[in-house]
Amino acid sequence: ETGVTQTPRHLVMGMTNKKSLKCEQHLGHNAMYWYKQSAKKPLELMFVYNFKEQTENNSVPSRFSPECPNSSHLFLHLHTLQPEDSALYLCASSPSRGTLYNEQFFGPGTRLTVL
Amino acid sequence: QKEVEQDPGPLSVPEGAIVSLNCTYSNSAFQYFMWYRQYSRKGPELLMYTYSSGNKEDGRFTAQVDKSSKYISLFIRDSQPSDSATYLCANPPDPTGNQFYFGTGTSLTVIP
Numbered sequence: 001e002t003g004v005t006q007t008p009r010h011l012v013m014g015m016t017n018k019k020s021l022k023c024e025q026h027l028g029h030n031a032m033y034w035y036k037q038s039a040k041k042p043l044e045l046m047f048v049y050n051f052k053e054q055t056e057n058n059s060v061p062s063r064f065s066p067e068c069p070n071s072s073h074l075f076l077h078l079h080t081l082q083p084e085d086s087a088l089y090l091c092a093s094s095p096s097r098g099t100l101y102n103e104q105f106f107g108p109g110t111r112l113t114v115l
Numbered sequence: 116q117k118e119v120e121q122d123p124g125p126l127s128v129p130e131g132a133i134v135s136l137n138c139t140y141s142n143s144a145f146q147y148f149m150w151y152r153q154y155s156r157k158g159p160e161l162l163m164y165t166y167s168s169g170n171k172e173d174g175r176f177t178a179q180v181d182k183s184s185k186y187i188s189l190f191i192r193d194s195q196p197s198d199s200a201t202y203l204c205a206n207p208p209d210p211t212g213n214q215f216y217f218g219t220g221t222s223l224t225v226i227p
Contacts, residue, residue, distance in 0.1 A: 004158070040123055043159075043203070043217035056214065090158050102207060103149075104215065106158030 002026055004107035006091050012113045015081060021110045023074040023091030030096040032074040033104065034066060037088040049074065050096060081114045088112070118142055119206055121218030130227050134191040138204035138218045141185065145216075148180055149205040150189045153220065159203055163189070194225045 004025045013019050025032065034046040048056035049068040063085075065077040074091055088111050092104040121138045128134055136150075147166050151159035163178045165171040171178045177190040191198055201220040 040219060042119065042121075042219050043215075045214065048214075092158070102215075103161050103164070106160065108156065108158050 004091060004093055004105050006089075006107035006110050008110060009108065010111045010113075012115065013078070013081065014115050015083070017081075018077070018079040020078065021076040021089055021091075021112075023076075023107055025072055025074075025091075025093040025105070025107075027093055027105060029093035029105070030071050031094045031102075032068060032071070033092040033094075034064075034074065034076050035090040035092065035106075037090055037109070043090070047076075078112075081112075083114050086112055086114045118216035119204060119218045121204055121221055123219045123221060125222040125224060127224045127226060128194055130194060130196060130225055132194050132225070134189075134194050134198070134223060134225075136189040136191075136202050136204075136221050136223070138187045139185055140187065140206050140216075142206070142216075143182075143185065145185075145206040147207050148178070148187050149207075149215075150176075150178060151203040151205055151217075153201045153203060155200075162202070196225045196227050199224045 007022045031050045033048050036044040036046055045058050046060045047066040052068050063080050067075040088109040090109045091107040094102050094104045119138055119140050149164040150162045152162045153159040163173055165178045165180055168180050168182045175192045179188040187204055201222045203220040204218040206216045
């Protein structure tokens with residue numbers, strides 16, 4: 001596997017379910033991100049991890065819980081979601097802060113549908 | 116006020132046309148500008164970046180920044196069906212930081 005991978009690619013869940021999204025990067029990067037992409041809206045940054053430490057939490061509801069066990073893996077734990085949480089969830093990674101410019105490499109996303 | 120504004124389209128052009136995609140931004144501190152391309156069922160990928168006013172060319176693609184009007188553009192010459200994708204502009208207020216401001220993306224279809 002190369003680049004940034006995400007599993008599952010599609011997920012349908014009920015409002016009372018608990019599920020997790022997984023992201024893995026094979027680029028040796030130290031920063032990882034979760035974004036939410038909804039139709040007709042800008043990409044919304046949810047969480048940022050730098051060297052496994054969470055550095056950004058953009059007022060995300062507590063029903064979304066991130067976990068970063070190491071610099072290569074990132075999880076997004078989901079529980080008691082709402083239908084408006086249906087969206088494409090993108091994971092990204094970048095080398096780290098302090099590089100000349102901070103290109104982010106994205107995974108293919110998980111298409112989440114909440115019934 | 117949104118940090119970055121972009122017309123979502125959709126935009127449909129015939130093959131070979133010149134395409135102009137545009138964004139406006141509100142924060143004059145932005146100095147670094149990026150264009151990402153997102154194909155259907157894929158994540159965005161960096162297409163071009165520029166760190167100053169003026170033009171930057173890469174093959175059929177030209178990125179243009181006008182800081183006086185806070186306007187950034189992406190031009191595609193001799194457009195091809197393979198250019199059909201969503202194009203997102205992005206501005207990191209701090210180019211070495213983690214926070215990016217993305218536009219909504221413009222959906223482009225190039226018709227053979």
